[in-house]
Amino acid sequence: MRNVLKAPEGERLALMGNEAIARGLVEAGVSVVTGYPGTPSSEVLMTLHEFGAGGDIYVEWAVNERVAFEIAYGASIGGARAAVTMKAPGASVALDPLISSAYGGVEGGLMVLVADDPGPHTTQTEQDDRWLGFLAKLPVLSPSSPQEAKDLTVASFELSEAVKLPVILRTTTRVNHAVGDVVLGPLRPPKRVVLFRKDVPRFVRAGMAWNLERHRWLNRQLSTVEEVFEKVSAVRNTAEGSGKACVVTEGAAYNYVAEAVSELGAEVKIVKLALLFPPPRRFLSEVLEDCERVLVVEELDPYVETLVRSLLSELGRGVPVYGKTASGMALEGELNTRIVREAIASALLGSAAARRSATAEPSRSIGVPPRPPPMCPGCPHRNTYVALLLGMARAGYGRDEVPVFGDIGCYALGAQPPLEAIWTEHSMGASISMAMGLKVAGYDKPVVAVIGDSTFFHAGIQPLIEVAHKQIDVLVVIVDNSVVAMTGHQSTPAWPELESGRKARPMSIESVVKAIGVDRVEVVDPYDLDEAIEAFARLLREPGVRVLISRHPCALMEARVKGVPYRYRVIEDRCVGCLACVRVTGCPALYFDGQRVRIAEEDCLGCGLCARFCPYKAIEVIRSG
Amino acid sequence: MNIAIASVGGQGGLTLSRVLAVAAVLDGHSVRTGETLGMAQRFGSVVSYVRVGGRVLSPVFSEGEADFLLGLEIIEAVRALRLLRRGGLAIVSDALKPPVSASLKRESYDRAELLKYMSDRAKLLVVPAQDLAAQAGNPRAANMVVLGAFGRLQTVLTEGSIRRAISEVIHPRWLEGSLKAFELGAEFCVRSGFARARSD
Numbered sequence A: 001m002r003n004v005l006k007a008p009e010g011e012r013l014a015l016m017g018n019e020a021i022a023r024g025l026v027e028a029g030v031s032v033v034t035g036y037p038g039t040p041s042s043e044v045l046m047t048l049h050e051f052g053a054g055g056d057i058y059v060e061w062a063v064n065e066r067v068a069f070e071i072a073y074g075a076s077i078g079g080a081r082a083a084v085t086m087k088a089p090g091a092s093v094a095l096d097p098l099i100s101s102a103y104g105g106v107e108g109g110l111m112v113l114v115a116d117d118p119g120p121h122t123t124q125t126e127q128d129d130r131w132l133g134f135l136a137k138l139p140v141l142s143p144s145s146p147q148e149a150k151d152l153t154v155a156s157f158e159l160s161e162a163v164k165l166p167v168i169l170r171t172t173t174r175v176n177h178a179v180g181d182v183v184l185g186p187l188r189p190p191k192r193v194v195l196f197r198k199d200v201p202r203f204v205r206a207g208m209a210w211n212l213e214r215h216r217w218l219n220r221q222l223s224t225v226e227e228v229f230e231k232v233s234a235v236r237n238t239a240e241g242s243g244k245a246c247v248v249t250e251g252a253a254y255n256y257v258a259e260a261v262s263e264l265g266a267e268v269k270i271v272k273l274a275l276l277f278p279p280p281r282r283f284l285s286e287v288l289e290d291c292e293r294v295l296v297v298e299e300l301d302p303y304v305e306t307l308v309r310s311l312l313s314e315l316g317r318g319v320p321v322y323g324k325t326a327s328g329m330a331l332e333g334e335l336n337t338r339i340v341r342e343a344i345a346s347a348l349l350g351s352a353a354a355r356r357s358a359t360a361e362p363s364r365s366i367g368v369p370p371r372p373p374p375m376c377p378g379c380p381h382r383n384t385y386v387a388l389l390l391g392m393a394r395a396g397y398g399r400d401e402v403p404v405f406g407d408i409g410c411y412a413l414g415a416q417p418p419l420e421a422i423w424t425e426h427s428m429g430a431s432i433s434m435a436m437g438l439k440v441a442g443y444d445k446p447v448v449a450v451i452g453d454s455t456f457f458h459a460g461i462q463p464l465i466e467v468a469h470k471q472i473d474v475l476v477v478i479v480d481n482s483v484v485a486m487t488g489h490q491s492t493p494a495w496p497e498l499e500s501g502r503k504a505r506p507m508s509i510e511s512v513v514k515a516i517g518v519d520r521v522e523v524v525d526p527y528d529l530d531e532a533i534e535a536f537a538r539l540l541r542e543p544g545v546r547v548l549i550s551r552h553p554c555a556l557m558e559a560r561v562k563g564v565p566y567r568y569r570v571i572e573d574r575c576v577g578c579l580a581c582v583r584v585t586g587c588p589a590l591y592f593d594g595q596r597v598r599i600a601e602e603d604c605l606g607c608g609l610c611a612r613f614c615p616y617k618a619i620e621v622i623r624s625g
Numbered sequence B: 001m002n003i004a005i006a007s008v009g010g011q012g013g014l015t016l017s018r019v020l021a022v023a024a025v026l027d028g029h030s031v032r033t034g035e036t037l038g039m040a041q042r043f044g045s046v047v048s049y050v051r052v053g054g055r056v057l058s059p060v061f062s063e064g065e066a067d068f069l070l071g072l073e074i075i076e077a078v079r080a081l082r083l084l085r086r087g088g089l090a091i092v093s094d095a096l097k098p099p100v101s102a103s104l105k106r107e108s109y110d111r112a113e114l115l116k117y118m119s120d121r122a123k124l125l126v127v128p129a130q131d132l133a134a135q136a137g138n139p140r141a142a143n144m145v146v147l148g149a150f151g152r153l154q155t156v157l158t159e160g161s162i163r164r165a166i167s168e169v170i171h172p173r174w175l176e177g178s179l180k181a182f183e184l185g186a187e188f189c190v191r192s193g194f195a196r197a198r199s200d
């Protein structure tokens, strides 16, 4: 790949939105970039790492989003340009320092990337972070394409420094993960610490009189944002086309609107917002002046619709506004050009449903089975769950008697058949505290919490302190695959050397757990299944706070680093097609061909779990070529 | 030109979409692709959308709007068939990987039946992509075999740009095998009578 961080100004490259944002950070002269991995935001830091930005600027993953934000904020009050990236739930984790930062303000520009996920494709909720503007009182910008994502990244630093506030760049999956052609801008050397001037009323939130004064300051700053934004940003709030029928939109939805209008060949004015908070009132009142019908097209909540309605009513303009009530404009999920075309046709043009394209498959007559993402072949989490379930049986409990609280990471895929091993997956770190909640409310059988290594570092330590301090009977299983696997294999605090090349002091999970005051700690390798089953059975029978660290590296990462020395295959004439192997493991390398099971050789990672459970000894190991 | 790429996560559908995007820019076209990324997609259904030329803005499209369907696995190709427009062309690897959900229910899928289902509804080129990739010395390059066949059946992207895009996107370690796989796919396409040899 071309080095997107070094390519010269003027070059046109195919870039993913997140790569474009990474480029934008370098064009803006950022000197500190941090964040916590989360789809669809992760590729910003990954791109900076991949192309060696860590050499002259600080680019590192942080332990969680609030720590990441605080690092970036600390840099920016000293005059440095800093950025922090997170997915939507991460913004909630960072909310406390984020809201306070509006009162202190910044010196160097600070951009906060918050990547939402209408769909949702990979996120637990469809949280709409455009509202963060109103809540945190910080400017919010919204790009509609990779090019705009880059350009608004650069603009966010100019705006941030001009109004002395952190700026939120709010994106969605269809911008972060879209690839588009992007024209590069000029590069700028990193802007590092200038001077941290001691200013107690500004940066100490302990004085209520100061806080009241800072709140007034904040509101004054916000009142200038629209004007400053128009001056500093290459990407503006825009109006294209003309007519009395108007569509107001922003972000990814703009693309669907522009395509739909051109397909319909209709006379429609398209108003696109790039500044979402504070509401660009002056711009909107001007461009909506001669509109006689307004349709707001946006994904998720009626955010822009609320702005437009209240503005028009303030202006005393009684034009009809259609938004979430228009046909097809759901409060949930994503839009696309077809949905938008139909909404514009019916709400704005009063015409019948627009054309649909003729598909090769107008009606489905053959069923194909669903393929939700499973745990990978050879995944050590699979072994952990098999051992947990067998350990329960050995300890005398049924699978329905021991609630297993899951957490966020690949191991949540254990909720699917055939394992169906976890009962909840809620928010980062919640496995431990929710298990405690059930227990203190009187549940009289064992409860188990399963949490990954990076999730433990992110938000599991405090809940463990809580159960250890209150001495609650909970078995906490820390599944340690030594990597943030789900989001693309980022580093954890246990790594001795980071993506940037920085040497680090590796954190030991055992030491942390013991220091918290948990006396009963065991470590097993789930690939050693007998020992793991026995450990689960033993710990399930005991009272108190127990921690079992189930440690084996992510199979995918292992295979990449070390290759796959041997794999397994089914001996055709021994297999009777009983499916025991599939039912125990659910390994995606195994499939039923109508008579017997086969192993897709290129997918098998050689864990041997299926072979162990074949009653007919029909699965054998082979060396791989 | 709209292209839908259907694959099982990990088969290289995303790489394929990226090669097409880079080639499009090299040829001076405007481009958009849409997909979701992350480990969570591995071994799950993955659809990538690639749009080249004209004033493309949306990274995705709807049913019946793809000119081409590139399938790296048969079940996934059937799942994505509704995206293909009437008269569109499907280029599908002969790989068949039934998902766990089917095996758990003792369901099995017949390659010939699924392929007939597709050929009854669309122009279909079935490519022995895995075999040709193995022959090219890179068993993971089935995506490049399909790309090779596709290259001969479209007229928007030049072969030179596609090759250059492959060299930019694929890691040098796998490059030789990938380019060879691309070539074998193109040759297969010509031999199958689907396309004539190109002179550029």
Ligand code: SF4
Binding pocket: A377, A378, A567, A568, A585, A587, A588, A589, A590, A599, A603, A604, A605, A606, A607, A608, A609, A610, A611
């Ligand atoms: S040995 Fe069996 S369970 Fe393990 S990866 Fe291979 S096929 Fe899957």
Ligand code: SF4
Binding pocket: A570, A574, A575, A576, A577, A578, A579, A580, A581, A582, A596, A597, A613, A614, A615, A616, A617, A618, A619
């Ligand atoms: S458990 Fe053994 S005999 Fe049964 S289906 Fe699997 S390989 Fe065949």
